[in-house]
Amino acid sequence: MSAFPLPRLSLRFIPVWRRNLRVWRKIMVPSIMGNFGEPVLYLLAFGYGFGRLVGDLGELPYMVFLASGIVCSSAMYTASFEGMYSAYTRMSEQKTWDGMLGAPLNLDDIVLGEIIWAATKALFSAGAILVVAAVLGLISDLRALLALPVILLAGFCFGACAMIVTAVSRSYDFFLYYFTLAVTPMLLLSGVFFPLEQLPTAVAALAWALPLVHVVEIVRPLMTGAWPSQVPLHLSVILVYGLVGLTVATALLRRRLMR
């Protein structure tokens, strides 16, 4: 058996995904309220508070600029949280995965199901912000709907990366490193709060090597009434991070749990 076998993909991930959806539905009302409440707060506090100072960014009012950024960062945060804290709880504390392994499900199905679930939650929360943005008149036209599949892919990417961290984690404390060393820098460097052009070239180059900026580069034009450019390039970066994340996470988790 090779050290890093490829994940065996199968539709058997669906019952794993459906299990998580079923749990989510039980706490749907507070979940949805959270999905709406937080972004509204962010938009109002940052947009009105900060936006007054900043004024417009080129053609865009700051609120409009910010709304599209927050859609992307929320996808990243939601998928990362789900792939770490929630998935780790199911793996390690609740033994939900052990129960699944007693059924005709393989670890590969579970990992894929968890990552796609993380992507789904990213879609829920980013979708809620889209609705809020639309209500506040921060969206130009129906092109914004095309952001949704991009968000789903981004959620898969960040969920898969988070699953690697889960695979090597011995406790919840470990997740803080990933947030401090990866998620937060990505949030600050990827053009969510201010344009990338403000950064020194070297820092901007680093940002381009990370996935979040590529999500922003597609989603922002779609929400502000323009067509994004270099879409295949941006999508490829997001997809490669996602697939590498899935492969590495599956291999590490097999080594951890199927020994």
Add this chain to the structure above:
Amino acid sequence: MDPLDPPSIPAPIAQAQGLVKRYDGRTVVDHIDLTVQPGECFGLLGPNGAGKTTTLRMLLGLTPPDEGALSVLGEPIPERAREARRRLGIVPQFDTLDPDFTVRENLHTYADYFGLKGRARRQRVEDLLRFASLESRRDAPISALSGGMKRRLTLARALINQPELVVLDEPTTGLDPQARHHIWQCLRGLLKSGTALILTTHYMEEAERLCDRLAIIDRGRVVAQDSPQSLIRTHIEPHVLELDGPTAMAWLDAQTGDLPARLWRMGDLALLYTLQAAPLTAALEQAGIRYLHRPANLEDVFMKLTGHELRD
């Protein structure tokens, strides 16, 4: 039928040959051979750390063996473990019930893992709620269940796919006597309906009551494999005299010459294993020593084969 035909021997429901598992250079399972026949209850008996759970995990395809060949329900393991798990049920040592769900939702969700849908699923869930006597607790959260209820639900969950084989890892550890008897009752019902069982236990009573055959495992090896009765017959003297207390020990110390028995002694407790109890009981009666005369049991065999020292 041609009388010269050999009688048809049913294919074993599970078979392991030369099974080996090492962790960090330590051999946990050391060339284990096992054969489980359809419809029988097969026990794996051994002290803690003997390799029972690791052996079960390998049978289920959850741990890849380092050496050896393994087949369960005719499927090679671990290559086709998913296909085998479709047709078997698992009761793990520690409950893996889903705390995010109620009793009914646990069964419902587990049925989904097996691809059960619609009316068939609803019907199966109802049947199993009745089987586990949990109908009145159907909407209770898992945290509200007693240990015995959780075990019953775990067993019911393992039956969701009407398995041909159920694998149980210490099914009654930590249960009170009532709950234990209830589980045994359920297991006997399964055996009666033709379901084969493989169980690990370190309760001798459980093994003696339930198992048709068992393997005693120690330090990763099978040290004996047979029916409980044959194990007792072949490995141990039929009579046991139990003595305890300082008076009895003083009497033992005063015995010069060979006792007509095999003696095991720890502190103030002594066990005398013998082929003929009469001479000893006569001597004890005469000396006025209190004793307990009982037939040898599986625990005596177990202690003889695995030694008396503490494990862990």
